[in-house]
Amino acid sequence: MNTGDCRAKRARAPKEKEARRNHILHVASQLFSADAPQLPTADKIAKTAGIAKGTVYLYFKSKEEIFLCLLEQHQTKWLERVRSHLEQNPGLSIEIVVESLCSYIEQEPQFFHLASMSGTVIEQNIDKADLIAYKSHCLTRFKKLGEFLQQHLSQIAEERTADEWVTYLVRSYAILLGIWQQSNPHPSIRAVLLQPSLSILMPDFSHEARDALRHLWQSALEEKEKKKTTLWSLKSLLS
Amino acid sequence: MNTGDCRAKRARAPKEKEARRNHILHVASQLFSADAPQLPTADKIAKTAGIAKGTVYLYFKSKEEIFLCLLEQHQTKWLERVRSHLEQNPGLSIEIVVESLCSYIEQEPQFFHLASMSGTVIEQNIDKADLIAYKSHCLTRFKKLGEFLQQHLSQIAEERTADEWVTYLVRSYAILLGIWQQSNPHPSIRAVLLQPSLSILMPDFSHEARDALRHLWQSALEEKEKKKTTLWSLKSLLS
């Protein structure tokens, strides 16, 4: 398409700049998906995006920032998806909450691939101020959903504050992340772990995740229940 | 002047070899703890251990193997600790299982530090055959404890197979790993997340972990219960 010396078109308008930034993110995302858990090199990202290496650094402070941004996008989309999923299912139930929490993660394996690397690899090279900003945004989005839950889950679980719901969300995230890592080992051994004798070490994410979350969210209700019914039995005493 | 330079004594007997290998592991462990989540360089390990770089590679195929081995040791010790803990508490309860699962992890933060990096960093550079061996050992140990649980938890939860217990153990591991990662962010932001407004993103591991495991293991019992009682109430219908 590009005759001559392949100088990329200038992105002058904010929209064009936004588009270019997104293009870089997109390319980085593609390359990462193909080669995870290796982050692609800055050079490769630039070449694939059809721009100069320096241009990448015009839009991102560091290579890691690209992937932190990608992770942030996933987190945002995840929580938004949960919300919209819940909105579309008026008869709220734990099952729906759980389902909404799990489905995006299954569809976008990259999300948790990045999440797995965030503490160890990605956050390594990020400016501290940016890290704080990232975490704040994170929290903000969790809180927004927390408030939503407070309003809409009041029928089945009254008296929870928004922050309590946030706690459940954060805990869900943590648990899902743990299960995901267990269920998605490094490609080099995935094949091996598929054999029945070892497969117990690589449980099915879909099932495990839903199961674990179900217990977690049920407990969110039950604990309230406990106060209401005296019939709360032996089981809690067992522990 | 110095005959033989500062050449380290040869380890001829298997015991000496074992000792040297352990020494390397020990040094690597120390260095990693001091600088996590960065793996120390092979050079630094050798220098600190007082041996030559090449010697490290006589005992380990790669740098990563050292840390995989360290991780394996932790896993072994963890499950052994659980077992001995349970043996010392004859009146088995979920509370004790949970406690035994959590305490080692709290005492040895390195365990989960390594575990967090296993899929992303450590397993990167490991020989496939060794990886398989590692996973097999892993499973073996899980199974051993599974059998133990089968025998000793039969009073409070009959009819579980050893493998079912293994599943619970593996799931516990996964959940703990997720929670640990959430609770132990990169040092550079730990300080920031300590401030109350953000602390919800960095929950207390001790509490979260126990809470989550308690639910998980209770469910291990409850689900059996379900089959017995027809009175299975509203809660399950909610979901």
Place this chain on the structure above:
Amino acid sequence: MNTGDCRAKRARAPKEKEARRNHILHVASQLFSADAPQLPTADKIAKTAGIAKGTVYLYFKSKEEIFLCLLEQHQTKWLERVRSHLEQNPGLSIEIVVESLCSYIEQEPQFFHLASMSGTVIEQNIDKADLIAYKSHCLTRFKKLGEFLQQHLSQIAEERTADEWVTYLVRSYAILLGIWQQSNPHPSIRAVLLQPSLSILMPDFSHEARDALRHLWQSALEEKEKKKTTLWSLKSLLS
């Protein structure tokens, strides 16, 4: 919303252009003083000056040209200052010449900071023709002062041609530059060299410079004297 963005006003009239050019020089000077001996980047200069990077290159062919220009300004001011200083002190003496040569340099440390870098860093990237022009201007100013000296120092040192005075001026410049470099090491070691045991390596510029110049300029007189008299006369006492 904003018509015309934040585009800097156009400098149409020569005066406006001159003003803008001077503004760039001023900003560059400030930034360099703050971070010497690092030349600030073109980007930083532009940003600090509140203009676009490209604009800088409308006024200067290269980044180095900015600093060569700054150096030239210093040289001009230096010699002018010498001249005006001498004019204000009619009873000319070596002491006054020396003093006038040293004081500007002390007041404007940037002058010799740049001078130290001229041969090695600044002239690196300058267009040859411009370099010649710069050197010519330099010489012109030296000659002007040389002529002045010829006229006004005739009382204490007759029979010197203007060019001979120029030679003394150039030599003074060289010597001052050498002493300045010795007296102003890189910030990272200045602190260290302040300790008495090493301070001999970092002599006091004020004293050294005056001392060295005094000898030089005395010799300017003495050598002529020598021919006339065997007595080592009063002139040396003048200073």
Place this chain on the structure above:
Amino acid sequence: MNTGDCRAKRARAPKEKEARRNHILHVASQLFSADAPQLPTADKIAKTAGIAKGTVYLYFKSKEEIFLCLLEQHQTKWLERVRSHLEQNPGLSIEIVVESLCSYIEQEPQFFHLASMSGTVIEQNIDKADLIAYKSHCLTRFKKLGEFLQQHLSQIAEERTADEWVTYLVRSYAILLGIWQQSNPHPSIRAVLLQPSLSILMPDFSHEARDALRHLWQSALEEKEKKKTTLWSLKSLLS
């Protein structure tokens, strides 16, 4: 010579290592001389030396350290040369001191090329501790020569302490450096400054340097004289 994959012979014995280190220094010196005032790249040094890039960093902490080391060698040789020159000329005179100070610099233009860059370029990237060590060595050598001068110049200038001689040596160094820079402009304009109309800006180092030092060292004697006699004595005629 080298068949196959050109792995350089291992330097195992200290002597071999010393030789390799010197080889790197030698190559760096050659390349610098050919391309001054540009420091050759680490890559080029390695390639020219016939070794791998990493090997260079086995012998030097940074590229700059190579050139600081080269500079230090020159300084050492310079002062040694002065000493041996003086030893060979028993009837010490200022003329001989001056000559000995200038001749090495003329023979080894690289010395002052590096010296010109030390504050601005070379010391930039040197570890602070190493910089201190370098300066200390520097001083030590100056002091050694100072003591030598104290002992051997006592005939023509008694009552100088060794440290006073050091001061003269340091000042000589500074002055020579200044004059050298004036006399050795960047290659790109040397040609231009050779034309008579500009040559006054690029004086002949040999002459200027000797002249300047002569005055300086004469003053070293004279000032003592002054105290003793009102007569401006013979010693100045020595030179």
Place this chain on the structure above:
DNA sequence: AATGAATGAGGATTCATTCAT
């Protein structure tokens, strides 16, 4: 067994300068 010198691919980032708008 132990050594440690040599390797060299690997990868991130900077920044002076250009030129299309």
Place this chain on the structure above:
DNA sequence: GATGAATGAATCCTCATTCAT
């Protein structure tokens, strides 16, 4: 005249691993 996005050459240094001794 002014802009500032794009360029991409330029370079440093690290470090896991090997292998001759």
